Amino acid sequence: MRTAVSSPAGDKRLKILDATIKRHQYQQDALIEILHRASELFGYLEADLLLYISHSLKLPPSQVYGVATFYHLFSLAPKGVHNCVVCTGTACYVKNSQAILTQVEKLTQIHAGETTIDGQISLMTARCLGACGVAPAVVLDGMVLGNQTPESVCEKVGAWWHNGTK
Amino acid sequence: MELNELLEIAEKELSERKSLEIRCCTAAACLSSDSQAVKDNLEAVIKAENLQDTVQVTGVGCMRLCCQGPLVQVENWANPVESKLYEKVTPEKAAEIIRGLNGEVTNLQAGDLNQPFFSRQLPIVLENSGKIDPERIQAYIGAKGYQALYQVLREMKPTEVVETITKSGLRGRGGAGYPTGLKWGTVAKSHTEKKFVICNADEGDPGAFMDRSVLESDPHRVLEGMAIAAYAIGANQGYIYVRAEYPLAIKRLEIAIRQAQHLGFLGSQIFDSPFDFKVEIRIGAGAYVCGEETALMASIEGKRGVPHPRPPYPAESGLWGYPTLINNVETFANIAPIIRKGAEWFASIGINKSKGTKVFALAGKIRNTGLIEVPMGTSLQEIVEDMGGGVPDGGIAKAVQTGGPSGGCIPASAFATPVDYESLTALGSMMGSGGMIVMDQTTNMVDVARFFMEFCMDESCGKCIPCRVGTVQLYGLLTKIGKGEGSLADLDLLEELSDMVKNTSLCGLGQSAPNPVFSTLRYFRDEYLQLVIDH
Numbered sequence: 001m002r003t004a005v006s007s008p009a010g011d012k013r014l015k016i017l018d019a020t021i022k023r024h025q026y027q028q029d030a031l032i033e034i035l036h037r038a039s040e041l042f043g044y045l046e047a048d049l050l051l052y053i054s055h056s057l058k059l060p061p062s063q064v065y066g067v068a069t070f071y072h073l074f075s076l077a078p079k080g081v082h083n084c085v086v087c088t089g090t091a092c093y094v095k096n097s098q099a100i101l102t103q104v105e106k107l108t109q110i111h112a113g114e115t116t117i118d119g120q121i122s123l124m125t126a127r128c129l130g131a132c133g134v135a136p137a138v139v140l141d142g143m144v145l146g147n148q149t150p151e152s153v154c155e156k157v158g159a160w161w162h163n164g165t166k
Numbered sequence: 167m168e169l170n171e172l173l174e175i176a177e178k179e180l181s182e183r184k185s186l187e188i189r190c191c192t193a194a195a196c197l198s199s200d201s202q203a204v205k206d207n208l209e210a211v212i213k214a215e216n217l218q219d220t221v222q223v224t225g226v227g228c229m230r231l232c233c234q235g236p237l238v239q240v241e242n243w244a245n246p247v248e249s250k251l252y253e254k255v256t257p258e259k260a261a262e263i264i265r266g267l268n269g270e271v272t273n274l275q276a277g278d279l280n281q282p283f284f285s286r287q288l289p290i291v292l293e294n295s296g297k298i299d300p301e302r303i304q305a306y307i308g309a310k311g312y313q314a315l316y317q318v319l320r321e322m323k324p325t326e327v328v329e330t331i332t333k334s335g336l337r338g339r340g341g342a343g344y345p346t347g348l349k350w351g352t353v354a355k356s357h358t359e360k361k362f363v364i365c366n367a368d369e370g371d372p373g374a375f376m377d378r379s380v381l382e383s384d385p386h387r388v389l390e391g392m393a394i395a396a397y398a399i400g401a402n403q404g405y406i407y408v409r410a411e412y413p414l415a416i417k418r419l420e421i422a423i424r425q426a427q428h429l430g431f432l433g434s435q436i437f438d439s440p441f442d443f444k445v446e447i448r449i450g451a452g453a454y455v456c457g458e459e460t461a462l463m464a465s466i467e468g469k470r471g472v473p474h475p476r477p478p479y480p481a482e483s484g485l486w487g488y489p490t491l492i493n494n495v496e497t498f499a500n501i502a503p504i505i506r507k508g509a510e511w512f513a514s515i516g517i518n519k520s521k522g523t524k525v526f527a528l529a530g531k532i533r534n535t536g537l538i539e540v541p542m543g544t545s546l547q548e549i550v551e552d553m554g555g556g557v558p559d560g561g562i563a564k565a566v567q568t569g570g571p572s573g574g575c576i577p578a579s580a581f582a583t584p585v586d587y588e589s590l591t592a593l594g595s596m597m598g599s600g601g602m603i604v605m606d607q608t609t610n611m612v613d614v615a616r617f618f619m620e621f622c623m624d625e626s627c628g629k630c631i632p633c634r635v636g637t638v639q640l641y642g643l644l645t646k647i648g649k650g651e652g653s654l655a656d657l658d659l660l661e662e663l664s665d666m667v668k669n670t671s672l673c674g675l676g677q678s679a680p681n682p683v684f685s686t687l688r689y690f691r692d693e694y695l696q697l698v699i700d701h
Contacts, residue, residue, distance in 0.1 A: 035451070071450075073450075126411065127625075130411065131198055132232075
């Protein structure tokens with residue numbers, strides 16, 4: 001189970017984060033870079049982790065929290081084992097990506113932005129992946145797939161479901 | 167490095183070229199349909215058949231016709247007329263492509279390189295795209311890369327560079343169309359110890375993927391443009407602000423920066439001149455408003471991407487309060503050719519006050535989706551019907567949406583309009599960054615307006631009230647009308663509120679958020695009325 005800063009001293013990931021902060025010479029303007037790194041390492045940004053960063057950079061916690069919540073890419077809650085991102089950009093919209101989203105929502109019984117209770121699948125939407133030439137596009141566990149249909153996406157997401165721990 | 171050393175690298179690159187070159191598209195769209203495996207298989211077959219001496223496989227950038235990807239092009243240097251384009255290539259077809267090299271008949275899907283989609287293009291920004299390996303600096307040098315930078319540093323004064331860009335008539339390709347030379351001149355005039363150059367690669371408009379393709383296909387071109395700009399305005403530090411959604415573009419930029427530093431095109435005393443220039447990448451974190459220049463600079467400073475009122479403009483007080491030049495990816499990509507070929511050459515392309523070419527991303531209900539680069543002034547009719555091949559499955563194009571959420575929908579009746587900054591603005595849309603989304607009869611225009619308003623509502627940073635509250639109210643009204651629950655009074659309210667949001671918002675996001683409403687009301691009012699009156 002991915003937990004953030006439970007035992008700061010012994011956590012290897014924190015050491016890596018410290019190295020990143022050091023490389024940026026504790027500069028406050030590197031906050032976004034450091035939040036990116038922390039997200040990569042921990043999967044999400046827990047409140048304790050944000051506090052840790054604010055102490056390291058000598059920034060008020062309100063500012064770190066403000067930045068972390070301003071940008072869509074930073075998540076303050078844990079994500080699922082598998083990620084499904086449905087692009088809802090204009091080209092995908094015109095090619096009916098809404099139907100894909102609706103079907104996946106129905107299958108997983110969660111809404112976009114949520115994670116299934118068993119922590120297996122997170123469903124998200126993206127503004128535009130820039131893969132408009134192959135719209136509608138979805139990203140499944142980091143792989144961009146073009147020219148999708150509700151059926152093709154549901155089949156792949158359903159496979160996670162069955163192969164998972166559930 | 168001296169010019170002859172640069173030319174030597176270029177010559178070596180060209181002389182080592184094998185007589186047959188198989189180009190594999192490795193830009194994001196083709197990669198998503200497994201083009202990496204196609205490339206790997208091609209290499210394996212060539213090795214197995216012992217053809218390494220005559221045939222080479224090159225991973226190249228975007229070949230533009232994304233809908234037919236993965237694309238593979240066979241270039242015969244001994245006989246260029248015999249170039250072939252293969253479409254929808256699967257990894258299994260690698261052996262067949264190799265067999266086809268000897269003239270054997272194959273079952274491969276061959277594309278027509280002479281169709282209007284390709285023949286009507288005039289590649290300047292994309293001249294290397296789909297031709298060179300973006301991960302090798304030698305390939306860029308082989309295509310006359312970094313010669314413009316040499317020329318500028320060794321033979322031109324900064325004021326001459328600004329003058330050349332001014333004369334060329336180049337205007338900002340990010341959408342607003344501010345004259346680039348004028349912007350450079352303003353920053354060049356201020357005398358401070360520090361200045362900055364920023365490349366805006368936060369291509370947030372949904373439906374636009376030109377900048378992504380340029381960065382993935384020819385990253386050195388952008389770096390060269392930035393270095394020339396830095397010299398012209400007297401800056402020593404540059405930043406490229408890229409969306410985190412473009413990991414491949416970031417990777418290729420990182421490689422390009424490393425290679426350019428290694429050969430001394432970035433760093434200290436470039437080309438043995440007193441000019442120093444460093445470039446750093448800053449990665450966005452998913453906020454559309456960061457495409458707005460003042461918000462982007464706040465984000466580079468590590469803060470929330472919230473815009474500031476202008477003036478002061480970035481040219482006077484930008485990054486950390488220093489004068490800052492901020493241009494779009496495509497603008498920078500135009501710089502090197504202008505220097506190499508001259509301002510007059512560039513100014514001879516295009517019409518009226520819009521010079522040069524523009525890259526557009528064609529998407530939506532259109533047969534040929536992908537990238538096109540056409541001279542300014544090309545009509546929408548030509549782009550949609552001739553180059554784009556019209557709507558597939560016998561549909562009829564109803565409108566083209568340009569300019570993303572800040573732009574508008576141009577109806578089919580106005581397709582004769584030439585595409586330039588002024589004409590599109592007169593139609594109630596805008597050039598924007600260059601996304602063109604074609605809509606057909608099945609698209610509901612009220613829902614399109616609602617879709618864009620939802621986007622702006624979500625992406626509003628919340629600093630100013632007209633945008634923060636106005637977009638929510640507009641979205642509510644559009645949803646109500648869309649459901650058929652609206653009245654004529656709601657339509658009036660929609661217009662009145664749109665006008666208010668447009669005129670009182672702080673930054674471009676709010677000021678342009680009502681544009682899709684205005685343009686759909688202007689051209690497709692009957693669709694609104696139907697929903698209202700039928701109720």
